[in-house]
Amino acid sequence: MSNYLFIQSQDPFTETRTSHQYQLAQDLLLAGNTVTVLLVQNGVMPARQKAISKEFDALLNSTVVVIADKFSLQQRDIFNNELKNNIYVGTLEHAIDALLAGHKVIWN
Amino acid sequence: MKSTNEQTLTFAFMDPPFESERTVTFFRLLEAALDKGANIRVFAYEGAVSLSLSLQKAHGNSIHGRNAKEEDHPLSKDWISSLQHKAASNNLKFEWINCGLCVDERGVTDVIKGCTRGGPPDLWRYASESLNTLTIGTR
Numbered sequence: 497m498s499n500y501l502f503i504q505s506q507d508p509f510t511e512t513r514t515s516h517q518y519q520l521a522q523d524l525l526l527a528g529n530t531v532t533v534l535l536v537q538n539g540v541m542p543a544r545q546k547a548i549s550k551e552f553d554a555l556l557n558s559t560v561v562v563i564a565d566k567f568s569l570q571q572r573d574i575f576n577n578e579l580k581n582n583i584y585v586g587t588l589e590h591a592i593d594a595l596l597a598g599h600k601v602i603w604n
Numbered sequence: 605m606k607s608t609n610e611q612t613l614t615f616a617f618m619d620p621p622f623e624s625e626r627t628v629t630f631f632r633l634l635e636a637a638l639d640k641g642a643n644i645r646v647f648a649y650e651g652a653v654s655l656s657l658s659l660q661k662a663h664g665n666s667i668h669g670r671n672a673k674e675e676d677h678p679l680s681k682d683w684i685s686s687l688q689h690k691a692a693s694n695n696l697k698f699e700w701i702n703c704g705l706c707v708d709e710r711g712v713t714d715v716i717k718g719c720t721r722g723g724p725p726d727l728w729r730y731a732s733e734s735l736n737t738l739t740i741g742t743r
Contacts, residue, residue, distance in 0.1 A: 503738075505626065537625045567632070588629070588636045595613050595736040596642060603740045 499599035500524055501532045503591055504539040506604055508549045515551040517604045522558045532561040534590050535583075539604075540568045543579050556582045563590055612643040612697070614730040614737040620651025621660070621680040630740055631683050638687065643696050645734060647727040648719075649703035655680040656700060656719040657712045681716050688718050701726045 508514040542552040563586040662677040691698035701722035731737040
């Protein structure tokens with residue numbers, strides 16, 4: 497079993513590969529790994545309650561931990577109370593903590 | 605704050621300055637790593653070798669009627685310098701190698717102090733000697 501953290505900078509509205517990235521995170525979880533997705537840059541866009549993305553909602557409905565970068569949210573004028581359920585607000589510290597813990601950190 | 609070799613992180617980055625939000629996130633990651641007490645090693649390749657170009661100059665914005673000082677245009681060479689100073693003040697190591705092949709292609713040989721020339725074997729050495737490595741590709 498391994499620990500994965502994906503730094504998710506891409507969003508499903510402009511990058512078709514994003515749905516596969518979400519699916520990989522879920523597949524790794526189903527295979528018994530611990531998986532965290534840290535949303536950064538436009539990666540936070542599907543986190544808004546009114547954003548429509550079946551693939552992202554499926555990710556949220558799994559037990560993958562999803563964290564949205566506070567700075568990226570602020571840049572896009574997205575407030576915490578506008579986020580979908582099961583999304584934590586955090587910082588890039590999560591990525592550094594994972595790197596220092598020896599986890600597999602992957603940039604998407 | 606002291607850091608051991610076991611707390612050294614390598615970052616490989618290939619984006620040029622002034623073109624992508626990835627550059628901002630990359631520098632934010634470096635600062636966060638310093639805040640966590642990690643030594644940093646950067647291998648800059650492709651367009652990222654221009655991040656440390658010493659000839660970068662800030663400019664004004666005539667459309668908005670602002671001079672260079674008022675515009676306060678950020679320069680990546682200054683961000684690197686700032687991180688170098690932050691690392692030094694925290695007794696941490698901050699190393700930066702530009703891929704020599706990529707430097708020659710672009711002619712960006714004038715870089716700020718503390719940034720040196722190397723090659724792909726240095727990335728291998730960096731990664732082999734570090735606790736962990738993050739590669740930030742353009743896609």
